[in-house]
Amino acid sequence: MIKRLTLILLATWLTLHAAAQANVHHDIYPRTSVDKDISASGSRAPLVVLIHGWSCDSSYWSAQLPALREHFDVVTVDLAGHGKTPATRADFSMSSFGRDVVDVVAQLPTDQPIILVGHSMGGPVAVEAAVLLGERVRGVIGVDTFASIGTPKPSEAETTARLAAFERDFSGTTRAFVSQSFFRADADPILRERIANDMASADPKVALPSIRGLNDWDGTQRLPLLKQPIATINADQVTLDAARLQRYAPSFKLITLAGQGHFLMMENPARFNPVLIDTIRTMLNRDRSNDQRVDVSASR
Numbered sequence: 311m312i313k314r315l316t317l318i319l320l321a322t323w324l325t326l327h328a329a330a331q332a333n334v335h336h337d338i339y340p341r342t343s344v345d346k347d348i349s350a351s352g353s354r355a356p357l358v359v360l361i362h363g364w365s366c367d368s369s370y371w372s373a374q375l376p377a378l379r380e381h382f383d384v385v386t387v388d389l390a391g392h393g394k395t396p397a398t399r400a401d402f403s404m405s406s407f408g409r410d411v412v413d414v415v416a417q418l419p420t421d422q423p424i425i426l427v428g429h430s431m432g433g434p435v436a437v438e439a440a441v442l443l444g445e446r447v448r449g450v451i452g453v454d455t456f457a458s459i460g461t462p463k464p465s466e467a468e469t470t471a472r473l474a475a476f477e478r479d480f481s482g483t484t485r486a487f488v489s490q491s492f493f494r495a496d497a498d499p500i501l502r503e504r505i506a507n508d509m510a511s512a513d514p515k516v517a518l519p520s521i522r523g524l525n526d527w528d529g530t531q532r533l534p535l536l537k538q539p540i541a542t543i544n545a546d547q548v549t550l551d552a553a554r555l556q557r558y559a560p561s562f563k564l565i566t567l568a569g570q571g572h573f574l575m576m577e578n579p580a581r582f583n584p585v586l587i588d589t590i591r592t593m594l595n596r597d598r599s600n601d602q603r604v605d606v607s608a609s610r
Contacts (some may be wrong), residue, residue: 335394336414337368339375339384356448356594357422358382361411361439363430363455364520365484365512367393370429373579374586381587383422387414389435391516402516403523404431408438415443425590429453429575431520433542434527441535449593451586452542454572457550459529459558469525476518484517485510492572494547505573533558539593543585545570565589 341355358378360371368386378384389407391397399406415424424447428436433455440447464472475483488506533540533555541563544550552564565585567574575582 333396333398334390334410334413335368335388337386338418339379339386341381341383342376342379343381354383354419354422356382356590357418357424358384358590359411359415359424359426359439360384360386361426361428361432361435362387362389362392363428363432364524365392365509365517366429369393370573370576374575374583377579377583377587382425382590385414385418387411389432391513391520397513397516400519402519404434404527405438406523407431407435407520408442411435411439412442415439415446420446423448423594425449425451425593427451427453427586427590428455430455430572431524434524434529434532437529437532437536437540440538441532444537447538449538449590449596450536450540451589451593452540452544453575453586454542454544454548456529456542456555457544457548459533460551460554463528464525469522473518473521476514476521480512480514480517481510484512494569494571497571497577501573501576505576529555530558533562539563539596541565541589541593543567543574543582543589545572545574547571 360368360374362368362370368388371386375384375386387410388395389410390399391402395410411426424443426436426440426447426449428434428450430453433450433452436450436452440450485506488509489502492505493502536559539561540559542550543565544567546566546568547570550564552562555562555564567578567581567585570577570581575586
C-alpha cells in the first residue's frame with residue numbers, strides 16, 4: 311500500500327513538473343551560419359539563453375538575435391507572468407524565476423555549452439539558474455545589473471514605503487519611474503515612451519511581488535556559489551564597484567558602455583552586440599582552455 315502511494319505521488323509530481331516546464335514559453339533560434347571548427351569536431355554550437363528584466367519580456371532582445379545567430383544557437387525565455395508565460399503561481403522570487411530558466415534548459419540538448427545573459431532583474435535570475443544548472447553553464451553575463459550587490463539593503467519599512475505608490479497606481483507610477491530613471495535626457499523619445507507604456511501595462515500581481523523578490527535577493531550570498539565566470543555590460547548611469555563584487559565572485563568583470571541608458575541593448579544594438587559577442591566568446595574560450603589543461607594533466 312505504501313509503495314503504491316509512493317508511486318502515485320511520484321507520478322503526480324512528475325506530471326506537475328512537466329506541466330510547469332510546458333508553461334514556460336521560450337523560442338529557439340538556430341544558428342544561421344556554419345562554424346567549420348564546430349562541424350569538424352562534431353560538437354554542437356554554443357547556446358546563448360537570453361533572460362529579460364522586470365515587467366519586460368523576450369521581445370526586448372529582438373535587436374540581438376540576428377547578430378548572435380551568426381555565431382550561436384539562441385533561446386529567449388518569458389519568465390512566469392511575463393510575455394507569453396502565464397502567472398500560474400504566487401512565488402516570484404529570483405530563485406523561482408531561476409527555476410523557470412532551468413525548466414527551459416532541461417528541454418534542450420544536453421551537449422551544448424550554455425551562456426546565460428540576463429538584463430536587469432534577469433541578472434540575478436541568471437545567477438540562480440547557473441547555480442542550479444552547474445557545469446552545463448559556462449558563464450553568466452549581466453546587462454545593466456548587479457550594481458546594488460554588497461550595498462546596504464533597504465529596510466522592510468523603506469521597501470513598503472517605496473512600493474506604496476506602485477500599489478496605489480501601478481500603471482502611472484511605473485510609467486513615470488521608467489521614463490525618469492531608466493533613460494538619459496538625450497534618449498530616443500519614441501523608444502522611451504514605448505518601453506514605459508509596455509512596462510506600465512504589466513500585471514501588478516506579478517510585478518509587485520517581483521520587486522520584493524528582487525529586493526530580498528542577496529547577491530553576496532549567491533555569487534560565491536557560482537563556479538562559472540561572471541561579467542556584466544553596464545551603462546554608466548549607476549556606479550558599480552567592480553572590486554566590491556570581486557569579493558564575492560573573484561572572476562567578476564565589469565564592462566562599461568558610457569553614454570547609454572538602462573536598455574542599452576535596445577538603445578544602441580550596433581554598439582552593444584559586438585561587446586556581448588566578444589564577452590561570450592571570451593568565456594567560451596576560457597572554458598576550452600580549462601578543458602585542455604585538464605586533458606593535459608590527466609595524460610601525465
